[in-house]
Amino acid sequence: MNQFFMNEKSDLVNEAIEGALIGTPFHNLSKLEVDTDIRVVVRNDWDKSKVALISGGGSGHEPAHAGFVGKGMLTAAVCGDIFASPSVDAVLTAIINVTGDAGCLLIVKNYTGDRLNFGLAAEKAIQLGYQVEMVMVKDDISLPDNPQPRGIAGTVLVHKIAGYAAEQGLPLHQVTALANQAIADTNSIGLAFATCHIPGEARDERLDAGHSELGMGIHGEPGVSILKTQNSREIVAIVAEKLQENLPEDKKVVLLCNNLGGFSALEMAVLTREVLASPLGDQVSHLVGPATMVSALDMKGFSLSTLLLDADRENALQAPVEAFGWQPLVKLQPLQPQPAEKAAQQRHFSPSANAPTGRIVATVCETLIALESELNKLDARVGDGDTGSTFAAGARKILKLLQQNSLPLNQPEQLLTLVGEQLAVVMGGSSGVLMSIMFTSAGQKLEQGEPLSQALQYGLQRMKHYGGAQPGDRTMIDALEPALNALAAGNDLAAAAAAASAGADATAQMTVTRAGRSSYLNQQSLHGVKDPGAYAVAQVFAGLSQG
Incomplete structure (x- = not known):
């Protein structure tokens, strides 16, 4: 050849x-x-x-x-x-x-x-x-x-x-x-x-x-x-x-x-x-x-x-x-390294108490940890089978900090930023980075005086900007965006949970995906299977609405 x-x-x-x-x-x-x-x-x-x-x-x-x-x-x-x-x-x-x-x-x-x-x-x-x-x-x-x-x-x-x-x-x-x-x-x-x-000839593989x-x-x-x-x-x-x-x-x-x-x-x-x-x-x-x-x-x-x-x-x-x-x-000249300041990997926050916020954090983390096996099985049908383990790893880290009273629970802007930093470290793959982008960006908006619901929406927009996924692309965004929109419109957690559930259910009927590992699969493989990330979001909001 x-x-x-x-x-x-x-x-x-x-x-x-x-x-x-x-x-x-x-x-x-x-x-x-x-x-x-x-x-x-x-x-x-x-x-x-x-x-x-x-x-x-x-x-x-x-x-x-x-x-x-x-x-x-x-x-x-x-x-x-x-x-x-x-x-x-x-x-x-x-x-x-x-x-x-x-x-x-x-x-x-x-x-x-x-x-x-x-x-x-x-x-x-x-x-x-x-x-x-x-x-x-x-x-x-x-x-x-x-x-x-x-x-x-x-x-x-x-x-x-x-x-x-x-x-x-x-x-x-x-x-x-x-x-x-x-x-x-x-x-x-x-x-x-x-x-x-040599052109037109086979390579001599003598070595x-x-x-x-x-x-x-x-x-x-x-x-x-x-x-x-x-x-x-x-x-x-x-x-x-x-x-x-x-x-x-x-x-x-x-x-x-x-x-x-x-x-x-x-x-x-x-x-x-x-x-x-x-x-x-x-x-x-x-x-x-x-x-x-x-x-x-x-x-x-x-x-x-x-x-x-x-x-x-x-x-x-x-x-x-x-x-x-x-x-x-x-x-030739000797190399001259340029002195530089290393970017701080983590910001330092003072722990603070806030019981309602603590319960929210605990509910989110415990829900994701409990879902680990179920999410992995679901992801094995449309991905590489590690969504549950990835989400659970982040949840265990945050839950451990909560149990150690190490979270700034009374400073929500600091809490979101800290969560973002931790998720980027302990969650593997792109999902950890995407979640970190959302929480870090939301924390920045809270520091600027934005309400929590609008700050979370802003974080979602930055996630979409860097990740490239949009609603309908069969990702966690299909559940996360309608839930956050419901909260921003003044609705309660029950309404947000219902919106997230509907969004997750819709992913089971989506046979074309443009992001994530499932984008490599054919329509038959995707049909009837909910996106694991969207399902996880729906379950988290369901747990919050019952708390």
Whole structure:
């Protein structure tokens, strides 16, 4: 099964390039019009007065290579098919279209196809009278015995160093020398949890669950070893140590944290934190990323690159560019936590006595505790079977405070606020928060001098506002709103109880619900079953009316 977002595989690269050119914020890129098999992205503001920089390779490494074309970086990028080197003709086309008297530098990742095709194109261009030099990036240190180290994400740092030199108008031999010096001082290593998914092909699942591969190549090539861990700290300790082994102890470096395509932003942030907390972090003075710079399609992994830093390279890396794939250089600074005041979790109230209010509180709590089993059974038919336990948990907490004489019974505004705070703590799920909103808001209105009935109605409105449910949505509101409306109209508790009962009964006939877990059920499951929350409200008002 294909799991790649595309129309026709044969058109994938061309369509992706077009999309990238449309999206660049600098509007400075164009594709040379030659034929569909030659894909060269160029600066459309280039005047050939300076050394041209050309890089490229197989597609699938986006934003490389087109993402680094622009003022201050590359002049052109030659894009091959997915993981395939561009042709000699494509590279030669790029050279002859962007190279002036100042000459051209080819920056090539050290893969056989790229070396050969870019190399032959260079020779042909030289034969045509162009000044052309070529450097090969060999930054991958994961395979220490490899006579031809691969070029990976560190290539981007070379692009930036050489791009700055060319932008300053330096001659070709100096730009080439600076690029070669940067290559010698750049080291990279990668790690992946899974290889990439190539368009039209099944993913190679060669790694067992919980394992990772050190040094997996950016085309999915096997790495140097399999690690029996995916723990961030353990992995970074291994990778960072290998990088640090290749660094002089007294040198500062810039660190490039590169996403190989499949890591989330969350994971990349963890990676950055772990590396900077490791011994390697002591040598890092500047950071590029975390970001996707040289990807391997959707490979679930990352790479780290270091470049020895001096004042000239710092200036080169800090210089602004007009290339959409580049990330600004960040100078590391100690984190500065902002002092803050913790919000008070609970307000402190002085207990007070009021016998009638105490009886009301006791009736409500005892009713809900007695209903626990019945409500759970009812909820099991339309929900997750815990409504009774949730309501009872809140009721037991309030009843315990009542029995301990810890409630401000003679200050109703404080009582409602305290009840709201306690319900949010002890009642699980959304129902506790909703009830807390209602009581807390009602308490605020009482403090402002509103009558109790209007304050409770206001609390209900805030519950509806945040919860999203309305009458008819088959929730506790179908019983609570008519009961509170009856009280606000001057009716007694018996009338309120009758209104709540009618509202709860009506929910048994509601076959469409828009809130709560019952919204996931079909009409047949709901028919004839009262909403547990509405039934609980009706029973509470019934108990109050009999008290």
